[in-house]
Structure formats: C-alpha cells, structure tokens
Amino acid sequence: MPWTAFSSSSNCPRIDVAVDMGNPFLNRTVDGFLKIGAVAASRVAAEETFHFLQKGTVSGVYVGVEYGMERVRGTKDWKNAMLGGAVTGLLISVTSNNNKEKVFKDAITAGAVATAAEFINYLT
Structure with a gap:
C-alpha cells in the first residue's frame, strides 16, 4: 500500500514512497526503480532548462x-x-x-x- 511522507527539514524536501509487493526483493526493485526515475526526471528537467536558456x-x-x-x-x-x-x-x-x-x-x-x-x- 503506497504512502507518502514529507520531512520537516529545511535543507531539502524528502519524499518517501513505500510499495509493499509482498517480497523484499520486489520491494527493493520497485524502490530502486522509483528513485532512478526521479533522478532521470530531474536530469531531463535540468537539461531542458539549459537548452531553453x-x-x-x-x-x-x-x-x-x-x-x-x-x-x-x-x-x-x-x-x-x-x-x-x-x-x-x-x-x-x-x-x-x-x-x-x-x-x-x-x-x-x-x-x-x-x-x-x-x-x-x-x-x-
């Protein structure tokens, strides 16, 4: 079951997403996939901003x-x-x-x- 939490840190926001697939290996795989997707999306946003400027x-x-x-x-x-x-x-x-x-x-x-x-x- 997915859940989201925001930290109260003033340095940077943190979003934790947990998906329980019923298997620890699948849980880590999905978690890694989501983190890599977030990094890739951030990279694309930065590159597009650079090209626009x-x-x-x-x-x-x-x-x-x-x-x-x-x-x-x-x-x-x-x-x-x-x-x-x-x-x-x-x-x-x-x-x-x-x-x-x-x-x-x-x-x-x-x-x-x-x-x-x-x-x-x-x-x-």
Whole structure:
C-alpha cells in the first residue's frame, strides 16, 4: 500500500514512497526503480532548462545587435535584420570554436534567415 511522507527539514524536501509487493526483493526493485526515475526526471528537467536558456541567449544577442544596428544606422529596415543576423551568427559560431569556413557559413545563413523573417513580417 503506497504512502507518502514529507520531512520537516529545511535543507531539502524528502519524499518517501513505500510499495509493499509482498517480497523484499520486489520491494527493493520497485524502490530502486522509483528513485532512478526521479533522478532521470530531474536530469531531463535540468537539461531542458539549459537548452531553453541557451536559445534565449541567442535570441537576446540577435535582438540587441539588431537594435544596435538600428541606432547606428538611424533607420529601421530589413538591412538591420540582415546585419544583426549575420553578426549574431558570426558571434555564436566563433564562440562554438568552429573553423573559419563554418563561421562564415553560419554568419551568412543567420543573416539570410533574419532577412527572410523580416520580409515575411512586412508581408503580413
């Protein structure tokens, strides 16, 4: 029969789950399975949070560079998106330790994607 208990410790919460299968070996197996599942779920949550923040960082760099281009050039047009995308692709590729050819491909690709997105925004 399952039961749950929360400890009153201020350091970290603790959840104990006991399932009585009628056999000590099965009880330990189920207990181990539940603990490993909790660790795996925690790991996935941490990795997904990291990837989310990493994508947000790229977006933040792009928005900042595009806004900087707008301020420097004194106009708001598709060229800001192109330059912002190219500079962002360049920065991300350089920090990823890519070779020289890959850095330029990433810059050109990011600039093209940003420009296409800007044109699509103008159409809608």
